[in-house]
Amino acid sequence: MRTPESELDELEASGLRRQLRRIDSPQGARVALADGSVLLNFSSNDYLGLANHPLNRASFIANIEAFGTGAGASRLVCGSQSPHHQLEEKLAAFKNTESALTFSTGFATATGVIPALCGKEDIVILDKLCHASLIDGARLSGATMRVFPHNDLEKLSSHLSWAEGRIAKDGRILVITESVFSMDGDRAPLQGICDLITPSPALLLVDEAHAFGYIGPEGRGLAAELGLEDQINLQMGTFSKAAGLSGGYICGSRNMIDFLINKARSFIYSTAPAPSLAATISDCLDLIAGDEGAALRSALWSNIQSFNTDATSAIIPLIIGDNEATLAASQTLHECGYLVPAIRYPTVSKGTARLRVTLSANHLPEQIKGLKEALTSLY
Ligand SMILES: *Cc1c(COP(=O)(O)O)cnc(C)c1O
Numbered sequence: 001m002r003t004p005e006s007e008l009d010e011l012e013a014s015g016l017r018r019q020l021r022r023i024d025s026p027q028g029a030r031v032a033l034a035d036g037s038v039l040l041n042f043s044s045n046d047y048l049g050l051a052n053h054p055l056n057r058a059s060f061i062a063n064i065e066a067f068g069t070g071a072g073a074s075r076l077v078c079g080s081q082s083p084h085h086q087l088e089e090k091l092a093a094f095k096n097t098e099s100a101l102t103f104s105t106g107f108a109t110a111t112g113v114i115p116a117l118c119g120k121e122d123i124v125i126l127d128k129l130c131h132a133s134l135i136d137g138a139r140l141s142g143a144t145m146r147v148f149p150h151n152d153l154e155k156l157s158s159h160l161s162w163a164e165g166r167i168a169k170d171g172r173i174l175v176i177t178e179s180v181f182s183m184d185g186d187r188a189p190l191q192g193i194c195d196l197i198t199p200s201p202a203l204l205l206v207d208e209a210h211a212f213g214y215i216g217p218e219g220r221g222l223a224a225e226l227g228l229e230d231q232i233n234l235q236m237g238t239f240s241k242a243a244g245l246s247g248g249y250i251c252g253s254r255n256m257i258d259f260l261i262n263k264a265r266s267f268i269y270s271t272a273p274a275p276s277l278a279a280t281i282s283d284c285l286d287l288i289a290g291d292e293g294a295a296l297r298s299a300l301w302s303n304i305q306s307f308n309t310d311a312t313s314a315i316i317p318l319i320i321g322d323n324e325a326t327l328a329a330s331q332t333l334h335e336c337g338y339l340v341p342a343i344r345y346p347t348v349s350k351g352t353a354r355l356r357v358t359l360s361a362n363h364l365p366e367q368i369k370g371l372k373e374a375l376t377s378l379y
Pocket of ligand 1: 105107108110182209210238240246248
């Protein structure tokens with residue numbers, strides 16, 4: 001029988017072994033490593049710098065005083081506390097949908113929602129670069145899966161025609177994409193995708209994990225920026241990135257949400273997020289939509305522009321290709337005081353290992369300038 005050791009050895013030999021890097025400080029533009037060194041942090045998805053923001057902290061502390069630390073059980077079992085309802089009402093308004101449902105993480109949202117909607121008789125069509133949680137949700141559903149090359153509308157269109165010809169009378173076709181892609185930082189052609197799907201019976205799920213909070217009016221996402229909320233059946237996202245907290249959400253019609261409350265197993269069979277967390281996310285939505293959010297977005301976008309004028313998100317990949325070379329580049333940056341992760345297979349496809357730079361509203365202009373110089377001296 002194969003052992004964990006032998007599999008670890010194989011990972012090590014191909015430059016694919018992963019290790020946790022222990023950090024002894026809160027998240028922020030600077031992080032303190034366990035060995036005492038302090039690095040400038042270009043690795044987190046804390047785009048607005050809210051993970052340790054005074055307003056988020058104060059709100060969380062006050063909400064713990066008001067609501068305690070635990071939810072007790074699933075919301076269907078021990079009662080559904082008001083902070084969850086208030087959050088979902090506020091979120092639905094923010095996302096311009098009838099209704100919303102929250103989960104403990106974005107990962108749990110995907111693995112709950114997709115198998116609730118689709119089964120063996122159904123078809124799920126995904127972009128090739130969709131996040132692991134969306135792929136796992138689709139696999140778990142047992143539906144037939146079709147993958148289209150990244151952002152390829154023509155291939156999506158031909159998969160759709162194929163699916164429409166094959167699907168049973170009451171079968172479902174579900175198309176899944178992200179609005180901003182997590183490892184490439186580019187945007188989906190959402191208008192083109194909606195144009196293909198509107199005349200078709202297929203449902204569309206768009207994961208806004210990396211757009212929520214800093215793209216679109218008030219940070220409401222790419223669907224809001226393009227005015228496509230009405231054409232997207234399910235808008236998904238997470239509070240773990242730009243909101244600096246944790247938790248996942250899905251927004252849609254009232255019937256869709258009532259259906260998910262009855263069918264999404266990661267909602268039904270998992271303890272609800274702490275009510276104090278739900279209340280803090282509500283406060284954070286006000287923060288994001290308000291003046292402080294606007295100021296943070298403006299700082300973030302100015303940082304993005306100063307790093308790369310072509311960038312359309314806070315994620316900027318520098319593709320190197322080889323695993324070892326990417327690890328070496330990340331290590332050299334570490335020695336210069338920068339935390340920039342090496343992203344390798346299976347997070348990205350083989351031969352496309354990369355440094356993934358993520359920018360935050362917290363970064364100072366001189367810190368970004370320093371990173372650019374360090375990167376230039378690498379090559
Ligand atoms: C991070 C991420 C998720 C998972 O969200 P968590 O709240 O971190 O579990 C889902 N989809 C995408 C595209 C993501 O980048």
